[in-house]
Amino acid sequence: MGKHVMGVLVKNHAGVLSRVTGLFSRRVFNIDSLAVGTTQDPEISRITIVVNGDSYTVDQVAKQLDKLIDVIEVEHLYKEESVTRELMLIKVKATSQNRSEIIQLVEVFRSNIVDVSATSLTIEVSGGSSKLEALIEMLKPFGIIEVVRTGVIAISRGE
């Protein structure tokens, strides 16, 4: 078992996403995260899926996805050969006493504060999943109000 990142290029048709996600539930594949966006070609979208499973599952996922008419290409993005990133917005409780402590953390994580209120701070951070997890852990003691994550996106290294 393990996490595998798959890049799926699809035609930008209505219903493509439900075809893809439907396939995962129907064939009992586990999705950890899923992110969609257009590519340089407005008629083509890219879905990045993090699959949880063994090599059999990954093989089947790729082959079954590839059979969908709207799927143009399926790519397995291996860790060593790709760059993966995820964006997270995290809202945390803050008081006048601990505010500066939180700000220090934010700096260590090379993240930004994007919203401030009397009782909270909202932080924007991007990076690999482990970095995001680590920040969540560090902020837990202050009281996390809300976490919003985009899911992983990935691109292969080199040309």
Place this chain on the structure above:
Amino acid sequence: MKLTGAQILIECLKEQGVDTVFGYPGGSVLNIYDALYERGQDITHVLTSHEQGASHAADGYARASGKTGVCIATSGPGATNLVTGIATAYMDSVPMVAITGQVPTSLLGRDAFQEVDITGITIPITKHNCIVKNVDELAESIRLAFKIASEGRPGPVLVDVCKDVTAAVTEYTPISIKETKTKEFIKKLPEVNESILAQAIKAINNSKRPLILSGGGSIIADIKDELLTLSEKALIPVANTLMGLGSFNGMHEYFTGLIGMHGSRVSNKANSECDLFIAIGARFSDRVISNLKRFAPNAEIMHIDIDPAEIGKNIKVHYPLNGDIKAILRRIIEAVEVNEDKKAWINQIKEWKEKFKKKYVDDGTLKPQYIIESLHKLTNGDAIIATEVGQNQIWAAQYYKYSRPRQIISSGGLGTMGYGMGAAIGAKMACPDKTVINVAGDGCFKMNCNELATAVKYKLPVIIALMNNGVLGMVRQWQTMFYDKRYSQTTIEGETDYVKLAEAFGAVGINVTKPEQVEDAIKEALKSKDRPVVINFVIDKDERVLPIVPPGAGIDELIHE
């Protein structure tokens, strides 16, 4: 030229060479039916009793002819009534185009009258589907549908057409069938891996006890000649899945019969003892494998299939050969050699065939096996046999000897009760010169006997060989064998008079209760030239389908008496 969407749709069907469609009208397809009335002279539209019947008929037409079957239904309930037929076609890789009407685009998403999200519903049971909301996209959608349905591994495609699209007018430019056929493939066909092919050939040549399993893919790819050559040249016995029957002559001395849950003792034993198991166009369904650990335990597995996703899906494969199976078999045939071991093996198979000859107790009562054998004899083994599902289906598979592809038409993957009646109608439309028999169970027949009316209306002399045991026999058999004879809800006998029922529909009905009446009844039915005939064969409710592999058991642990 400027045409309406409905007119374009009909023209596109003509482009594809469609001569027969099965359907049922309604509000959202009124324009389509109007265009059919106006310019459908070259197309025979078969009006069924129920849209499910239309979908099975389109499927039966496709399986019998190899062409793409077409069905049409209105939006909402018309479309949902197609669902079982589409799923049936999907599971058995049948090329089909289903055209459904949809509410006008302006009403989409508002729960309009007879609005249902049929593209959403059929995503998991179609190879592809789409909704057409713009008349300029209609022709291309229909052409694509036919292409997708028929190329590579075939399957059903649904095109949902909004009503306003059928009324809208646009420029239509005809395309000849040739053009649509020669364009590049939607999905690239896989090229076989040369180094694996070389290893596979070596494995075949080195093997001492090879066994071929030929499945439905062999019918689709039309490899009857290649399979026969390979088997005879290299001395390899051939077993079939239910879907593969007819891909290899059932009377050939190397034929070992069905494999799997209701496989022959020869096939299943050969599976246990073979050292190389060669699956061709088969997908290792659970009905074949049973207990994975005991499946071909002494063999390496070779899998030849056009669909890469089938290879390695249900079983570990040593020689994955992904590509066009006809081309791959031709390459293999060029390079195979015979060896002495294989001669011993084929003799062993012949010995087993003699030793394990199929037999049933002949106690003077009316036996289903005898009925099927009589059908075979009196049709000279040349009929097209549609089946329903259950015991009737397996008897039809075991006791009729199929000698050519597309001769048995049966719902293998989905196991759809009520399939056979519509399928027989479709098959008869496709092959009017062939005798078409629907081997039916009483439970199945009750599900879709409404289509008798269709067969009568279109003067189709299909024969319904009703195996009337008064029970949902296959389920009851499981209750007998594995549920301590607790017959929960499997007795259906009642007051139905099948002869009167047939007559009420305008068909002919014949009762048969004794073996000595069987031949006369079949001969009588075969005489009918313009009317369906129901032969009500009254058989015992405790007749069993044998052999059977009990649940959880290995393929070699079958119960055969």
